[in-house]
Amino acid sequence: MKIVKILVIILIVTFLIACNEKKDFIELEITEIYHINSSDNNDLLIIRVPKNYKYHQKVLSSKFSVKPDDIYMDGEDKLARIYIDNGIDEVIVTHHIKIYRYDYIVANQFENIKEKRPENLDDFLVYSGSDELLVIAEDLTGKSNKMTINNILRFISENMIYEIHDEELSGYDAYLRGEGDCTEFSDLFATLCMLNDIPTRTIMGYYFSNCNTNIPFAHEWSEVYLDNYGWIPIDATPKGNYISRFPEKMDNRYIYLGYNGYSSPYNYAYSEGLDVYYDVEINKLN
Structure with missing residues (x-):
């Protein structure tokens, strides 16, 4: 019986390692x-x-x-x-x-700094909407774009909960309700970033769990543009009680299908x- 218990423990540990393995x-x-x-x-x-x-x-x-x-x-x-x-x-x-796992430090290697700054970045700064969000965005401005992004992610995590609705809301309307799904989280994040002159675009695709299921779910996340780094993926939708922050790495669970999200x-x-x-x-x- 003792040997059986040991074998079971080994199997469980092996499974957990496999699920959390960072390839x-x-x-x-x-x-x-x-x-x-x-x-x-x-x-x-x-x-x-x-x-x-x-x-x-x-x-x-x-x-x-x-x-x-x-x-x-x-x-x-x-x-x-x-x-x-x-x-x-x-x-x-x-x-x-x-x-691939995204590593924004790798994206900043010398050979990549030579890449030209996109000419259409102004297209990702277009916003019209609430004056209230403009005030909020100003309050979240940090000493650097990275600090500003962290402030925005923390603000969203502290003021919104994840809840799926049949109707599609704007990021501002979801903020007023205090809840939304990935569409509203990414929209609110993009709005607050653009109001801080950080080019931002919405990505649509699939997110999947490596071990729990082979059925992915439709998902939206964001990319922000920072000089010397290029487009950096950021998921503003909190995972459980996790407080989102500027990621040094992003897990390889995101499958890109395109830009513009549900506005497409x-x-x-x-x-x-x-x-x-x-x-x-x-x-x-x-």
């Missing part, structure tokens, strides 16, 4: 199944397709059960356009992706004339 990268197989309940000839389905993101992910392959009529770029987002013929009841898309007309998938829903499953390959 520089992991390889994933992502399977998206689009179920089509009704279709006439040439109904349109547009699907977001993951692409390579420096320091974050590398797409090794993408396979479609129905060949796309076109794969194209909409701004910085990659999309597949598929016209569905009558009789097709599902489209299966499989991506083989390598996801395509969201995760877009259809014309189709009754569509989809499932997503992720399998870890290493």
